[in-house]
Amino acid sequence: MLELEFTLSSCLLFILLPIFILVILIKTGSNSSSSSKLPRSYPLVGSTFTIRSNGNRNNQWMADVLRHCSTGTYVASRGLLGPAQVWTANPENVKHILKTQFSVYPKGGMSISILKDFLGNGIFNTNGDTWKFQRQISSHEFNTKSLRKFIEDVVKTEVFERLVPILSTTADQNSVLDLQDILQRFAFDNICKISFGYDPAYLSPSLHKTEFATAFEEATEISGRRFRSVIPLVWKLKRFLNIGSEKKLKQATSKVREYARKLIIQKKENKDRSSLEATDLLSRFLRDEHLDDDFVIDIVISFILAGQDTTSAALTWFFWLISCNPKVEEEIMKEINQTSEEPGYDDIKDMAYIHASICESMRLYPPVPADGKEAASDDILPDGTTIKKGMTVTYSPYAMGRMENLWGSNWNEFKPERWLEIDKTTGKLHFVAKDSYTYPVFQAGPRICLGKEMAFLQMKMLVVEILRRFRVVPAEGDDFEPVFISYLTSKMKGGFPVKIQQRN
Numbered sequence: 001m002l003e004l005e006f007t008l009s010s011c012l013l014f015i016l017l018p019i020f021i022l023v024i025l026i027k028t029g030s031n032s033s034s035s036s037k038l039p040r041s042y043p044l045v046g047s048t049f050t051i052r053s054n055g056n057r058n059n060q061w062m063a064d065v066l067r068h069c070s071t072g073t074y075v076a077s078r079g080l081l082g083p084a085q086v087w088t089a090n091p092e093n094v095k096h097i098l099k100t101q102f103s104v105y106p107k108g109g110m111s112i113s114i115l116k117d118f119l120g121n122g123i124f125n126t127n128g129d130t131w132k133f134q135r136q137i138s139s140h141e142f143n144t145k146s147l148r149k150f151i152e153d154v155v156k157t158e159v160f161e162r163l164v165p166i167l168s169t170t171a172d173q174n175s176v177l178d179l180q181d182i183l184q185r186f187a188f189d190n191i192c193k194i195s196f197g198y199d200p201a202y203l204s205p206s207l208h209k210t211e212f213a214t215a216f217e218e219a220t221e222i223s224g225r226r227f228r229s230v231i232p233l234v235w236k237l238k239r240f241l242n243i244g245s246e247k248k249l250k251q252a253t254s255k256v257r258e259y260a261r262k263l264i265i266q267k268k269e270n271k272d273r274s275s276l277e278a279t280d281l282l283s284r285f286l287r288d289e290h291l292d293d294d295f296v297i298d299i300v301i302s303f304i305l306a307g308q309d310t311t312s313a314a315l316t317w318f319f320w321l322i323s324c325n326p327k328v329e330e331e332i333m334k335e336i337n338q339t340s341e342e343p344g345y346d347d348i349k350d351m352a353y354i355h356a357s358i359c360e361s362m363r364l365y366p367p368v369p370a371d372g373k374e375a376a377s378d379d380i381l382p383d384g385t386t387i388k389k390g391m392t393v394t395y396s397p398y399a400m401g402r403m404e405n406l407w408g409s410n411w412n413e414f415k416p417e418r419w420l421e422i423d424k425t426t427g428k429l430h431f432v433a434k435d436s437y438t439y440p441v442f443q444a445g446p447r448i449c450l451g452k453e454m455a456f457l458q459m460k461m462l463v464v465e466i467l468r469r470f471r472v473v474p475a476e477g478d479d480f481e482p483v484f485i486s487y488l489t490s491k492m493k494g495g496f497p498v499k500i501q502q503r504n
Contacts, residue, residue: 038065038074058228059369059486062087063399071383072403083391087370089399091406092382095437097373097393099445108374108392114226115488117239118219118253121295122302134299135450137284141194142450147457148345154193155458158186159465162203167470169205171500176475178495179319181207183312183462188213190458191307195300196263197280215255220305222249224487260297303451309489310367311455315462316492317365318358319472320482321414323498328357328416329467336468348460352431356419358459359439363407364414366441369398369486397441398484406438471501 065074065087072090088094097105106127119125123134140146163186170177185203192200202213222245229235238246267286281303285296322329335353372394379387387393404411407418423430436444442452449455466472474480475497483493 038068059396059398059484062370062396063089063402066396066399067403071385072405073381073383073385075385083388085372086381086385086387086391086393087399088381088383088385088393088395089403089406090381090383091400091435091437093385093393094395094400094440094444096382097395098437098440098443098447101379102446104376104379105373105393106376108372110232110374110392111227111372114232115223117249118223118256119302119305120298122298122300124302124306125298137288138281138299138303138450140284141281142454147454150194150454151345151348151457151461154190155461158189158203159462162186162189162201163462164465164469166203166205166207167466167500168502171470171502174499176497176499179472179498180312180316180492180496183315184217184308185213186462187308187312187458188216188304191304193280194307194454195281195303196260197267197283198263211255212259215252215259216304216308219249219252219256220309220489221487222246222252224489256301257294257297260300261293264293264296305488306449306451307455311459313365313367313490314358314362314455315459316496317482317484317490318361318459318463319466319498320474320480320492320496321361321364322357322467323472323474325414328414331416332357332463332467336464339464341468343461343464345457348457348464351460351464352420352429353416354460354463355431355456356416356429358456358463359419359433359441360414360416362441363401363439365484365490366397366401367489368441369484369490370394370396371440371443395440397439400438400440469503471503473499473501475499 062074066072066089073086073088073093076085076087088097107125112125115125121130123131123138126134163182166182167177182203185207188202189200192198192202200210200212202210225245226232226235235246238244239250242250263282264286267282282296282300285291285299322332331353335351339347339351372392375387375389375391375393377389381387381393400406402411419431419434420429421432422428433439436442436448442449442455480497482496485491485493
């Protein structure tokens with residue numbers, strides 16, 4: 001009799017639970033536009049479905065939630081689905097996580113498992129000695145000598161020989177161009193030259209799709225979708241059965257790794273070893289003969305991900321914001337016209353207003369809108385939030401750029417001037433950086449982005465040479481309302497269709 005009751009109870013649970021979840025999804029979906037209330041928490045599932053129901057609006061919605069939390073921190077219960085998850089936009093908490101208690105908040109096991117198929121043991125998906133080793137070797141790529149060479153040999157070539165001619169043709173033909181796609185191609189070529197010492201020529205007049213670039217983009221997108229899975233068992237089961245999106249991820253990752261492996265073989269087969277004297281990232285790691293090829297591939301893939309998607313995302317939103325703010329564009333043009341027609345490394349580095357404009361753009365639309373760590377032990381955040389071992393703690397640069405207590409009541413305005421001061425000695429504008437825990441767009445602490453300066457130099461050079469020659473105008477005019485979405489990095493949904501106009 002007891003056995004029968006247990007069976008009936010189990011059946012009832014399995015029947016009612018999906019109905020209960022469906023009711024929650026419908027209810028939260030209908031209320032998702034309201035940011036005046038904190039997310040509801042339900043028995044068994046906590047706030048999980050409330051959060052997930054926002055889909056591609058998750059960053060915007062969580063920013064609204066955090067603005068309504070007195071400490072800038074929200075603890076989301078996950079019920080029986082796992083440990084609670086903490087979201088924060090509090091700079092003191094960010095400093096605690098990324099610096100003060102760095103060893104307590106490593107890359108978590110869940111995050112590592114999600115990205116393992118694509119990034120393997122690359123620098124963005126590992127901890128401890130493996131991470132330290134990659135960071136130490138990679139740091140040589142970002143000294144002043146390498147940065148000068150990057151500007152002179154890589155960026156200038158890509159700008160003058162590829163980018164400018166394509167934009168000129170578009171202007172002459174009065175045609176529409178997806179600027180986001182162009183910027184991704186530009187960044188992809190540059191980071192491949194730095195990482196592999198190889199030029200894929202992805203930014204070419206034909207705007208052809210290469211197998212490597214297409215596979216890389218698909219692998220990035222599908223890997224990012226794994227993070228949104230309410231029940232990780234779903235994507236793990238699909239991977240085990242090799243079906244659906246997981247089958248596509250396996251195919252895309254295989255193409256990316258096979259392509260990288262061919263490049264490694266080509267370098268190794270160079271009899272005079274001259275290729276190993278090169279300064280690209282791949283050559284630096286190949287000098288260590290104890291490293292196996294798979295590990296080297298992991299390293300290079302991580303750097304391509306960082307170099308392509310982040311700079312192209314930042315620039316896409318920058319050019320849209322400039323098109324909406326003609327006064328800012330006027331100030332940028334003044335700075336451009338005051339410098340050499342062929343600016344060098346030092347000229348580009350000293351452009352304060354453009355630097356401030358790019359920072360302001362990334363405040364509102366960060367390339368990486370959120371990043372999570374997993375507590376290795378119990379802890380308490382500076383704002384008093386209790387953290388238990390195994391909990392995920394996520395800081396949100398997207399939300400932090402929208403906090404009134406950090407940026408004032410005009411936080412929603414695009415104002416490069418908030419980053420500038422006038423030097424009393426010279427009378428010139430002087431860039432004033434924010435601390436990296438208030439503005440963690442490039443991370444902070446021991447994991448702060450190695451390529452930060454390289455990214456700024458590349459972006460500033462591109463901005464100077466585009467705006468010196470052209471105006472960028474949204475093809476849909478003032479009616480264009482871009483949508484911010486993110487996978488592993490952010491994008492403008494559907495691209496950024498523009499028209500290019502020659503300047504007189």
